[in-house]
Amino acid sequence: MKRLIAAGVILVLVLITSTLGIFMINSTAIEVEKRIKQIQSTAFSDSGKRAENFFYFWEQKRELMAVFVNHNEIDEIGRLAAKMVSAERAKNSTDLFEAANEILFIVRGLKEDEQFSLYTLL
Numbered sequence: 001m002k003r004l005i006a007a008g009v010i011l012v013l014v015l016i017t018s019t020l021g022i023f024m025i026n027s028t029a030i031e032v033e034k035r036i037k038q039i040q041s042t043a044f045s046d047s048g049k050r051a052e053n054f055f056y057f058w059e060q061k062r063e064l065m066a067v068f069v070n071h072n073e074i075d076e077i078g079r080l081a082a083k084m085v086s087a088e089r090a091k092n093s094t095d096l097f098e099a100a101n102e103i104l105f106i107v108r109g110l111k112e113d114e115q116f117s118l119y120t121l122l
Contacts, residue, residue, distance in 0.1 A: 021068040022114055028061050029111040032077075036100045036107075039084070051084040051096065068114070073106055080106075 080099040087095035
């Protein structure tokens, strides 16, 4: 009976952890999309501060996201965020918006991959 209770507790912990991970990934993805759309919709001179703010925002989120998501995507978003900052400093709007679009593509893919299902819970 003790083994059955232990297995039940472990199953509940796995389900809770998976559910919290999915919630965290979705909330971070929504926040990333919101910030990227703000960068894309503002005047170029104002997007620079927002690109740097996004870079620092992502640096804070990347460690927690790395627990639940493939590290390659996390590193790619970090590289693209740095590219956005350097493109803003060089006043290169093409590279800035290209990197922003790539970030959106990756984040939307992460969000789709981690949708709530039995596969993602286990």
